Amino acid sequence: MQTGEHSLGELAVRFGLLLRGDPDVRVCRVATLANAGEGAISFLANAHYRKQLAHSRAAAIILSEADAPNCPVPALIDRNPYAVYARIATLLYPVPLPQPGIHPSAVVHPEARVARSASVGPLCVIEAGVLIGERVSVGAACIIESGASIGADTRLVSRVTVRPRVHIGARCTLQPGSVIGADGFGFAGEDRRWIKVPQVGAVRLGDDVEIGANTTIDCGAIEDTVIENGVKLDNQIQIGHNVTIGEHTIMASCSGVAGSTVIGKRCMIGGLVGFAGHITIADDVLITGFSMITASLQKAGSYSSGIPAQESREWWRTVARFKRLGRFG
Amino acid sequence: MQTGEHSLGELAVRFGLLLRGDPDVRVCRVATLANAGEGAISFLANAHYRKQLAHSRAAAIILSEADAPNCPVPALIDRNPYAVYARIATLLYPVPLPQPGIHPSAVVHPEARVARSASVGPLCVIEAGVLIGERVSVGAACIIESGASIGADTRLVSRVTVRPRVHIGARCTLQPGSVIGADGFGFAGEDRRWIKVPQVGAVRLGDDVEIGANTTIDCGAIEDTVIENGVKLDNQIQIGHNVTIGEHTIMASCSGVAGSTVIGKRCMIGGLVGFAGHITIADDVLITGFSMITASLQKAGSYSSGIPAQESREWWRTVARFKRLGRFG
Amino acid sequence: MQTGEHSLGELAVRFGLLLRGDPDVRVCRVATLANAGEGAISFLANAHYRKQLAHSRAAAIILSEADAPNCPVPALIDRNPYAVYARIATLLYPVPLPQPGIHPSAVVHPEARVARSASVGPLCVIEAGVLIGERVSVGAACIIESGASIGADTRLVSRVTVRPRVHIGARCTLQPGSVIGADGFGFAGEDRRWIKVPQVGAVRLGDDVEIGANTTIDCGAIEDTVIENGVKLDNQIQIGHNVTIGEHTIMASCSGVAGSTVIGKRCMIGGLVGFAGHITIADDVLITGFSMITASLQKAGSYSSGIPAQESREWWRTVARFKRLGRFG
Known part of the structure; x- marks a missing residue:
């Protein structure tokens, strides 16, 4: 999947790095510190792996100035080795761009507009009124329903479902199984039964958004559900109707956000976190995994x-005492 | 997506509402109190939004008698404004009914029976012995496997998977990515390995059931998994084999129910709730989000x-003391 | 779905069981103790159901020697009745093997290699370089992307997504909606934004692996994500990049494992369990449902x-006292 070779000199110039070692050394692939060999570039960004540095056989290693003296091979030095690694890996492993055009097995409505430079894979369904922008890549078996629009350079990897009137921005990536714009969960109780409340809003995704596999984002009840620029959602996340997630917030897998909650910008949310509905989370909030958020959080932190x-035996003893707190305390 | 206009007088008569204001005012769309404008009908059902009433520019507002005196515009008055809103919104935004017929790209077995009034969308697979009832709408890319049956007026939105012999009742809605009737998780341990136990039961969904996006309901091991009439399941819920969920129970997203558990009627279950297997939950039980249910609940409540x-620093201090409860208490 | 009849004598010989009763009694289907009737074989493996034994009308019952004296009908006796039941049920209900061959509606790249004895269902997409082994069954609407390989006798039930270069072993079963090899969740922070880190590893599944409906297993960042032989994963599980799950480990639904965590062999993991990343779990660990695992577990247990x-009123009182532990303790 990797393509071409690059010399360390060329990489140092292109990305503004300090190079310690032979600029003519060439790399063509990435590898971990432990398993790197000829032609492989590696990186050190997590202290956890520092002990592997001394024995690495990488052709070159991206690391911080502090770690450079202990690097046994040529080094590319930067304050943020992981970001540099991301850029070099993107250069070595470009996302394969499919040929523009519409696969003959796709079912495309004559009133859909697909840019010439876009590609639509096999067995896709593109309904009336859909707009597909320049260089968009729609992988196999995607469904894009009436009136939805997909911004330039966005990639629907495969088997993505985009429901009516959803707007997706530019340079987004949607992983397989994601469902954008299914009905929000709205029911009015009456006589001990539930009446479905029509969900007539849409979903708007900003630019540079990533949506994980089997993640679901419901359409709004009246107004729209909004995912702002640069948001990254992992797999199997559930976003309820009329939620807003602020710019550059990142959320790990299996978390759920109930309806009408507003999450701020640049938040970092762990896995298996649950948010109640109708609350507001400030900007720059960090929430560790497995937390339950039932009230608004007004300040960063x-x-x-x-x-x-714990070991189960000890745990159940603790729980027993815990429950007595409420009874006798 | 909305269609037509209705006068307040007409709505008051049709739904048995008290009208305060001009019966000739016409509405054609819904909006929130805060953002409503010309032609928009809104509602007030949640005290949270009462402060928006005074400044609303809606053409009309549905609300309770208690709130009516403060309504600055024509009012439609009822004891249950949210249920009335649901009905009026359904009138204004009818679910678009596709043309009856089978899309030429669908793969339909000659021994399937599809009602003349039903529609089967592009790239569906309908296997032998399937029964599709009157006015059923099967959206794009659904799979309905051998011997399954779909009751009248049910809607499979798109990309729904229905496994063999599943029975779905009338007027149900299944959102994209839902999987009904995958194998239950049954394995017999032997010599520290696992032998798969065939899952030969099916799934039966009653009438008026809603199944959320990417929700999974496993088939029974021997007998059937049963979802009774009027049950509403949100997105990303997992229902294990041989579970029964009683009439009109509603369950929020990301919850899971392990095998053979029986949940009563009219229960309300929050998000991220986990149920152990082989337990029984009474009728009219309410469970708040993020709860773990390991034993039967015998009475309503x-x-x-x-x-x-909490703030993490404070939280970890609390946890440390908590764990000492079990050790020294 | 069941096929043929078998006499108890034949079953006793074939599976090495002790038979108490008439060897000419014939069974053709399975049933629960409570609802079994003519021709049905049942089993008793869970003490929970022992009270149903005396009144069972099964044609025969599989049970342990200890329970045999109380069995009112012919008995097949073994130390492990549930494993015996699994084998007899597999005999009575063989998985239907589709006709070998490629459905004409499937889109198969000319450079894919599909064994003559394999079957590829309707509306599948099989890309270049894919290898599909002997007797593999690929159900409707599966996507197998470039360079992936599927081992002999594996079954992709339907709507399975297999991303590029994923390797799946022999005799595996993948349920609908599962996504194997979506991008791992890797982003490097820079200037309060996130840069995507290419995920260039793959996923390797061993032999005899079961993957539940809508379960997602991400590809590795550099090296591969590995699911070893005999692992059983329930529905809606999320496995992050570079995780390893050891042989014969079993995991219940809705659990999530963050990146680079290593889980040992023969572990049993309950539902809704969350694992932090970069930790190691020993062999033979049992984790009860709804647990949060944030640190390595070094020994079995x-x-x-x-x-x-608890009842909510009592619960909230307990929580209030609990939180004071951290403040004043």
């Missing part, structure tokens, strides 16, 4: 409520 | 076990 | 951290 596991 | 998040 | 629900 770190919040938690998960309890780490 | 409200149950909880999630702990709301 | 049982671990927990979920708290069972």
Whole structure:
């Protein structure tokens, strides 16, 4: 999947890095510190792996100035080795761009508009009124329903479902199984039954958004559900109707956000976090995994409520005493 | 997506509402109190939004008698404004009914029976012995496997998977990515390995059931998994084999129910709730989000076990003391 | 769905069981103790159901020697009745093997290699370089992307997504909606934004692996994500990049494992369990449902951290006192 070779000199110039070692050394692939060999570039960004540095056989290693003296091979030095690694890996492994055009097995409505430079894969369904922008890549078996629009350079990897009137911005990536714009969960109780409340809003995704596999984002009840620029959602996340997620917020897998909650910008949310509906989370909030958020968080900071596991015997003893707190305390 | 206009007088008569204001005012769309304008009908059902009433520019507002005196525009008055809103919104935004017939790209077995009034969308697969009832709408890319049956007026939005012998009742709605009747998770341990136990039951969904996006309902091991009339399941819910969920129970996203558990009628289950297997939950039980249910609940009432998040520093101090409860208490 | 009849004598010989009763009694289907009737074989493996034994009308019952004296009908006796039941049920209900060959509606790249004995269902997409082994069954609407390989006798039930270069072993079963090899969740922070880190590893599944409906397994960042032989994953599980799950480990639904975590062999993991990244779990660990695992577990044993629900009023009182522990303790 990797393509071409690059010399360290060329990489240092292109990305503004300090080079310690032979600029003519060439790299063509990435590898971990432990398993790197000829032609492989590696990186050190997590202290956890520092002990592997001394024995690495990488052709070159991206690391910080502090780690450079201990690097046994040519080094590319930067304050943010992981970001540099991301850029070099993107250069070595470009996302394969499919040929423009519409696969003959796709079912494309004559009133859909697909840019000439875009590609639509096999067995896709593109309904009336859909707009597909320049260089968009729609992988196999995607469904894009009436009136939805997909911004330039966005990639629907494969098997993505985009429901009516959803707007997706530019340079987004949507992983397989994601469903954007299914009905929000709205029911009015009456006589001990539930009446479905029509969900007539849409979903708007900004630019540079990533949506993980099997993640679901519901359409709004009246107004739209909004995912702002640069948001990154992992797999199997559920976003309820009329939620707003602020720019550059990142959320790990299996978390759920109930309806009408507003999450701020640049938040970092762990996995298996649950948000109640109708609350507001400030900008720059960090929430550790397995937390339950039932009230608004008004200021930046770190919040938690998960309890780490213990040996079961000890745990159940603790729980028994815990429950007595409420009874006799 | 909305269609037609209706006068307040007409709406008041049709739905048995008290009208305060000009019966000739016409509405054609819904809007929130805050953003409503010309031609828009809004509603007030949640005290949270009462402060927006005075400044609303809606053409009309549905609300309770208690709120009516403060309504600055024509009012439609009822004891249950949200249910009335649901009905009026359904009138203004009818679900678009596709043309009856089978899309030429669908793969339909000659031994399937599809009602003349039903529609089967592009790239569906309908296997032998399937029965599709009157006015059923099967959206794009659904799979309905051998011997399954779909009751009248049910809508498979798109990309729904219905496995063999599943029975779905009338007037149900299944959102994209839902999987009904995948194998239950049954394995017999032997010599520290697992032998798969065939899952030969089916799934039966009653009438008026809603199934959310990417929700999964497993087939029974021997007998059937049963979802009774009027049950509403949100997105990304997992229902294990041989579970029964009683009439008109509603369950929020990301919850899971392990095998053979029986949940009563009219229960309300929050998000991220986990149920152990082989337990029984009474009728009219309410469970708040993020609760763990490991034993049967014999009587109606409200149950909880999630702990709301705190600032992390404070939280970890609390947890440390908590764990000492079990050790020294 | 069941096929043929078998005499108890034949079953006793074939599976090495002790038979008490008439060897000429014939069975053709399975049933529960409570609802079994003519021609049905049942089993007793869970003490929970022992009270149903005396009144069962099964044609025969599989049970342990200890329960045999109380069996009112012919008995097949073994130390492990549930495993015997699994084998007999597999005999009575063989998985239907589709006709070999490629459905004309499937889109198969000329450079894919599909074994003559394999079947590819309707509306599948098989890309270049794919290898599909002997007797593999690829159900409707599966996507197998470039360079992936599927081992002999594996079954992709339907609507399975297999991303590029994924390797799946022999005799695996993948349920609908599962996504194997979507991008891992890797982003490097820079200037309060996120840069995508290319995910260039693959996924390797061993032999005899079961993957549940809508379960997602991400590809590795550099090296591969690995699911070893005999692992069984339930529905809606999320496995992050570079995770390893050891042989014969079994995991219940809705659990999530963050990146680079290593889970040992023969572990048993409950539902809704969350694992932090970069930790190691020993072999033979049991984790009860709803536990949060944030640190490595170095030795076999049982671990927990979920708290069972109480009546809400009592619960909130307990939580209030609990939170004071951290403040004043």
